[in-house]
Amino acid sequence: MTELLRLTDVEKSFTLHNQDGITLPVFKGLNMQAHAGECVALAGPSGMGKSTLMRMIYGNYLCQGGKVEVLHDGHWIDIAKANARDILQVRRWTLGYISQFLRVVPRVSTLNVVAEPLIARGVDGATARDQAAEMLTKVNLPQSLWHLAPATFSGGEQQRVNIARGFVADYPIMLLDEPTASLDKVNREAVLDLIRASKAAGRALVGIFHDADTRSAVCDREFSIEEFKVSA
């Protein structure tokens, strides 16, 4: 199996300068890999730093040490050291991230929110919106909502917009933070189908899944970050 993501000796802590400069260690010496065609579940109790790790892989949080390497366009790029422009390139082409909550942009319609990652890659607007529509159909979002801005949607609807936006661009590596948390059974199944399809297409997925059913349905293995935990 081809390795697509490689974390080596990763370290994270938060220093709170405005609270007497205390440092909160999170984890240290963490090693992890993800391969093409597999879905890895990050496991461990709440507060262990699962979301933090995911954000570090995405470049949203900085690493205090170690390497976060991503296979991008045939080359390994270390997200921990890469400059902002390179990280943006990696995010555009290689690395997708479905966060727990949709960060809505005022006034942009659902269809355009979903089409945006494609448009950023230079796909023309009409084609991008066609693909976005296809993806919104897959996640069962009613067509009557497509031309509205998602700000007023319910939690489950926003979550599905977020998922459609994440899966529309076929990123080789996907990061999923509780993608099914606020979904009912039918819609959860639709998302699981997307994950299965991604695995079959040879993508690597790293996810946080709260319920065991979902985990066992799509995940190939669990990765526990508990053993790298540093206590304060």
Added chain:
Amino acid sequence: MTTETQDEGLEYNFAYLDEQTKRMIRRALLKAVAVPGYQVPFAGREMPMPYGWGTGGIQVTASILESEDVLKVIDQGADDTTNAVSIRKFFQRVAGIATTEKTEEATLIQTRHRIPETPLSEGQILVYQVPIPEPLRFLEPRETETRKMHALEEYGLMHVKLYEDIARHGHIATTYAYPVKVNDRYIMDPSPTPKFDNPKMNRCAALQLFGAGREKRIYAVPPYTDVVSLDFEDHPFEIQGWDQPCSICGDSTSFLDEVIMDDQGTRMFVCSDTDHCASRQAQGYQGPGQEAAE
């Protein structure tokens, strides 16, 4: 050279200004002629009349006047209005030169707001009285900025003014002080002459000098210089026309003034250029007004 005035025995230097001042103004004039359309600052003097009465034109005239010159002064085309009569008399007294009302006899013509209908010839000089020399002033109030715009030939703003005209009136409604480009370089305000006269400035055989007394600027158009009125491709420059000829001389090609005849609002149109009208009458031309009176 001094001239004795007719009354009181007071003596003025020839043409009122002292020789140093004339030299200074002539230098500015030379520069202005060398750089057509460029506004040359000069140290304007206090003249024995208020600003707005032609102090700029008078200083230019005084600086270039010679004893053998024949002077004509017009105000809105007429030789017989207050401003024209006063200035003519002023130079008669302080320079003792000959004056005329005939365009072709004059060597020097000072004008307020018109160019004579009779084509000017080589050797003649036309001096304009200018109130505001800066064509960009009403769009850009900063003098530092307008100077820079002239220096760098940034003239987009001038077309904005014409654009505004068309947007508001459907056509370029500027009828006087219509901006021109001189010698394909400087944008120039032709003083508040009607745009009717703009074509006369182009490749004119006479030297044209402009004096702004209050703002202390001199500029010039040498003989046979290109003077192009600004316009848009789809709204080309046009001069105004009248649907009737001059009531007195019957000319249908000259610039006409509207004259209100009575309290009922009866109107008549007559040549603004009095000399032109008079000479046509002398040649036997008659307008519809004259025929009706007979």
Added chain:
Amino acid sequence: MTEQENLQTPLLSAQSVTKTYGPHLGCSDISFDLYPGEVIGIVGESGSGKTTLLNCLAGRLTPDTGAIFYTDRLGSALNVHTVSEPQRRMLMRTDWAFVHQHARDGLRMTVSAGGNVGERLMAGGARHYGNIREQALDWLEKTEVDTSRIDDRPDTFSGGMQQRLQIARNLVTGPRLVFMDEPTGGLDVSVQARLLDLLRGLVAEMGLSAIIVTHDLAVARLLSHRLMVMRRGQVVETGLTDQVLDDPQDAYTQLLVSSVLHP
């Protein structure tokens, strides 16, 4: 130069830019590169020197030391402050655009909306009234200004409309680099949202590079790829926008981020 190489050459490069006002520091020793298609946000509180820096970058203020280079369409690097004045002013009305915080600083208040948009076209030599008007209408539409107001003066417009008109006036000539000084400052929240959405769309659609000064972190997050945080004339933190806002490292940035309700 090919497209690909072009993207590897900074569009604007600031090198150790310092500007002081007598004993008062404007900005100190600031260096960074802006690449084509990139949007950089400069954030910081009032008096942190962000506007001083912007004015230096845009050629409106001369730095005491340091230099700023702009790569023109032919690929040559021009020193913004030592090129001739005609060349700099030419850049300012063709390749560059500057969106002021107060629309009245960037508009001609006595000229109609159409004339305001058309000015840059006419400055560039456009001499066909019909075409100029057509482009003005097109841009009013793009910036969501009611096209029936084309002949009205901007002093009859609301603040949001004035700001959108200013943007139309700036973008009509297809500039490559846009400087914005608090583009949403002074507008109420719903008007801000509309403007942000508009700017975001135009920047993406036209592939514009932009430098945006703002004290509003939400604006910075929405519009910029990269962020520079300034304090007392210095850049205290720089990086990917979401990283700086979500995992700030510097004490001041942490304070700034924690001071707003929803960054």
